[in-house]
Amino acid sequence: GLVPLHNSCSYGHIEVTELLLKHGANVNVADLWKFTPLHEAAAKGKYEIVKLLLKHGADPNKRNRDGATPLDLVREGDQDVADLLRGNAALLDAAKKGNLARLQRLVTPENINCRDSQGRNSSPLHLAAGYNNFEVAEYLLENGADVNAQDKGGLIPLHNASSFGHMDIAALLIKHNTKVNATDKWGFTPLHEAAQKGRTQLCALLLAHGADPYVKNQEGQTPIELATAEDVKCLLQDAMTSSIAPQPSQSGAGASAAASMTNLSSNQGTVVSPITETVTLPTGASMTLSIPVPQLASRGSLSPPQGAENNSDPDPDVSEQPVQESINTVGGFLSSLQLDHLVDLFEREQITLEILVEMGHEDLKQIGVSAYGFRHKILKGIAQLRATTEQM
DSSP states (O other), rough: OOOOHHHHHTTHHHHHHHHHHTTTTOOTTOOTTOHHHHHHHHHHHHHHHHHHHHHTTOOOTOOOOTTTTTTGGOOOOOOHHHHHTHHHHHHHHHHHOOOOOHHHHOOOOTTOOOOTTTOOOOOOOHHHTTTHHHHHHHHHHTTOOOOOOOTTTSSSSSHHHHHHHHHHHHHHHHHTTTTTTOOTTTTOOHHHHHTTTTHHHHHHHHTTTOOTTOOOOOTTTTTHHHSHHHHOOOOHHHHHHHTEEEEEEOOOTTEEEEEEEEEGGGGGGEEEEEEEEEOOOTTTTTHHHEEEEESSSSSSSOOOTTEEEEGGOOOTTOOOOOOOOOOHHHHHHHHHOOOOGGGGHHHTTTTTTTTTTTTOOHHHHHHHHHHHHHHHHHHHHHHHHHHHHOOO
């Protein structure tokens, strides 16, 4: 029951196979044992033949008399042949596992945005972003992958990277013009994801590239209302109360950006020298955030930007505390910021107020203040203390 196409495929004669197909040979013809040419090529490990047959419409799901598909007949070790027969599933698996060479053999313009129909309807880029496979993500983006493709929950790859805290991937997606404020079916932005999972540096990166901290999800929650980590709360509260207007940079890997600020309302006083925080990405690139420090006309807490009063529900621990004029010790200063737990550390290191006012982020890190939020709060308190002293 064999036809010439069975023979050419079994022996791997590519030119003969092409000729037979060109002249109308039935690509799915079966012999008496219900073996198709694709069964023959798969069983013998003929990669180019399998590729050619599939291109001409060979059915990889045909079963022989024993119920075996061509994939069932592939010998152990013939991974490339198996991948061809698995189709999109193999491409998605390569993206998930970060196997760039395997993915490069499988990807085509037609399947680069294929979907995992058995799962979340993820694209290869979703999987590369979620599993932190930078080289795979970069290759996919450079070859036409949709940076804003949505899975069945409405998530784009940036949601995945933000949720898992993958800084390099997030910076790469931003470089390729992803939608920083994209929302899923529940109204979550990437900033919601990063805030909820305590990804401080990821939140800083998103804010520096235009993420809106006032966006509410379907439950009416802003990112700060989902945050539990003190660092994240401080960062988001600062972004909301200081009216940061980030300006993304297009240089490098898209990972460097300077955050500029807009003028505060007149009822919030003038602005003194900003505090800057440089965030270093895993690639070695840096991102500097410039945070304006208000010099308060009154000694109340800072208010959100005009028009934003109903968009936030700041945590009371994060809101700014007034620095009292009577403070003359480090302990009193820290207590005014609700950072009493750091008093012992500063006393042990013999840090006086005179020394403290000269310290920056790196100095505070070196003595053991590892949390970004605490360092940021201390430096803002120092700036307010200086301003109060100058007014006296």
